[in-house]
Amino acid sequence: MNLGRTKDRASPATRPGAALAALAAAQFTVMLATSIVNVALPQIRAGVNLSADGTTWVINAYGLAFGALLLAGGRAADILGRRRALIAGLALFAGASLAAGLATSTGVLITARAVQGIGAAAIAPAALALAMGLFPSGSGRGRALGVWGAASGAGGAGGVLLGGLLTQAWGWPWIFHSVALGAVLVLIAVAALVPESAVRGSARFDLLGTLTVTVALTCLVWALTTARGTGWTDVRVLGALAAAGTLLAAFAVIEVRRPNALIPPRLITTGRVAAGNLLMAVLGSVWIALFFFLPLYQQQVLGMGPLATGAGQLPLAVANMLGAAVAPRIARRFGGTATVSAAMLTEAAGLLWLSRLSADGSYLADVLGPSVLVGLGLSVAFVQLTALAVDGVPPQDAGLAGGLVNTTRQVGGAIGLAALATLAGSVTAHASTRQPHLEALSAGYRAAFTVSSVLLTAAALLAPPLIRRSRTARGVPPTTADASAPPRRHDPAAHRAPTT
Numbered sequence: 001m002n003l004g005r006t007k008d009r010a011s012p013a014t015r016p017g018a019a020l021a022a023l024a025a026a027q028f029t030v031m032l033a034t035s036i037v038n039v040a041l042p043q044i045r046a047g048v049n050l051s052a053d054g055t056t057w058v059i060n061a062y063g064l065a066f067g068a069l070l071l072a073g074g075r076a077a078d079i080l081g082r083r084r085a086l087i088a089g090l091a092l093f094a095g096a097s098l099a100a101g102l103a104t105s106t107g108v109l110i111t112a113r114a115v116q117g118i119g120a121a122a123i124a125p126a127a128l129a130l131a132m133g134l135f136p137s138g139s140g141r142g143r144a145l146g147v148w149g150a151a152s153g154a155g156g157a158g159g160v161l162l163g164g165l166l167t168q169a170w171g172w173p174w175i176f177h178s179v180a181l182g183a184v185l186v187l188i189a190v191a192a193l194v195p196e197s198a199v200r201g202s203a204r205f206d207l208l209g210t211l212t213v214t215v216a217l218t219c220l221v222w223a224l225t226t227a228r229g230t231g232w233t234d235v236r237v238l239g240a241l242a243a244a245g246t247l248l249a250a251f252a253v254i255e256v257r258r259p260n261a262l263i264p265p266r267l268i269t270t271g272r273v274a275a276g277n278l279l280m281a282v283l284g285s286v287w288i289a290l291f292f293f294l295p296l297y298q299q300q301v302l303g304m305g306p307l308a309t310g311a312g313q314l315p316l317a318v319a320n321m322l323g324a325a326v327a328p329r330i331a332r333r334f335g336g337t338a339t340v341s342a343a344m345l346t347e348a349a350g351l352l353w354l355s356r357l358s359a360d361g362s363y364l365a366d367v368l369g370p371s372v373l374v375g376l377g378l379s380v381a382f383v384q385l386t387a388l389a390v391d392g393v394p395p396q397d398a399g400l401a402g403g404l405v406n407t408t409r410q411v412g413g414a415i416g417l418a419a420l421a422t423l424a425g426s427v428t429a430h431a432s433t434r435q436p437h438l439e440a441l442s443a444g445y446r447a448a449f450t451v452s453s454v455l456l457t458a459a460a461l462l463a464p465p466l467i468r469r470s471r472t473a474r475g476v477p478p479t480t481a482d483a484s485a486p487p488r489r490h491d492p493a494a495h496r497a498p499t500t
Helices: 016-035 041-047 052-080 082-102 106-134 139-170 173-193 207-230 235-257 273-301 306-311 314-334 336-354 363-389 395-431 437-472
Strands: none
Touching: 016 052, 016 082, 016 106, 016 139, 016 173, 016 273, 041 052, 052 082, 052 106, 052 207, 052 395, 082 106, 082 173, 082 395, 106 139, 106 395, 139 173, 139 273, 139 306, 139 314, 139 363, 207 235, 207 395, 273 306, 273 336, 273 363, 273 395, 273 437, 314 336, 314 363, 336 363, 336 437, 363 395, 395 437
């Protein structure tokens, strides 16, 4: 029996292409909500009288809930039904988005953003699992992952553009109203086009493990996001980090002894899941920071308005979609591992180029060229690492695998943004004692982009041995783990049929 295929409860005439489009739209909506508020933060702050800490938590509340609950959302989708979880998540997401747009106080806005994150934690893993179920093997899966990568990248970059456009045209509430409307439209499309997967996971839910890891991730992400403003020596940050470490250790002990573990050992020891997730965490650490620092440089240093800043992200978005579209083809020709390394090096080159920006620079000279390089490298790496992270995963664990790879990206992003924001702030503070304000800001951004480039370069160099070790440790013959070898027929990283 081929466990890679699932039977649908819907009509056998299901159109996979149309269903994939609906699922990719769900992923686009989740990524859009992550970045759409960045450009509008000054207007939001004035609109609901936010403090400096409150402004930060308009972003953090969403990321905190999203990152902490992804594993729970993925396992719930496996047990309760992925289509059902996706529709429920979209409904919750739409309602929270509408509430955020109508908010007139800090508490309501931040609470609505947190509930948005809860909805997103249900949407992302369920949508990815359903998409992989539609294309369980062969080149079709590669094309599906290409569409997935394009939707993810377009959502991140498009959020900045749409946020600037709506804020300048109709005011900040419309960034949330537009997300609510989009979520409703996606919900209707999912209900009409996407079949439910008949494959289910264990009928029992690991409540103890879920609570432990959720609280641990909450403490970790909270500490990392708070450290950006208070510093790493703040007693609350240190306490939260200690609690996170203790709870994660307890979670590891719990999972070993439970038959219905939230993260069963078979998932981590399957295919190249561990390697894919580790490298995705590094990619996420610079991904989130990029969309944080680049708009700030455009607005605070170059003096661009919200609309111009958003429009300035278009080349990056187009390059992102192009890279995602060609990623499967590149992997089939050169091998999945070589493609991962080359993509990370391409993005690292773009970030190194950004590290040369200056206070008297310009968009055309300092931003446009590196944005294209970053967009191409980011999208190809994302597609290939997602393929690694779901390589050979049994269908009953597909939702959890989707939740895990999204969790590593989110937590990696939180760690990276906290560390890089602290670094940029320290460099700016030191430079401001002897340089004009704009040059000091530029110095901080240069430091953040330089370190991001170094991180990705190191990950690119470590990828081949890391993936090779992951394969050989599980008794898989080394094929495309050798970056110089062309992909063979059974290479999942090149989007060939996974073995289950």
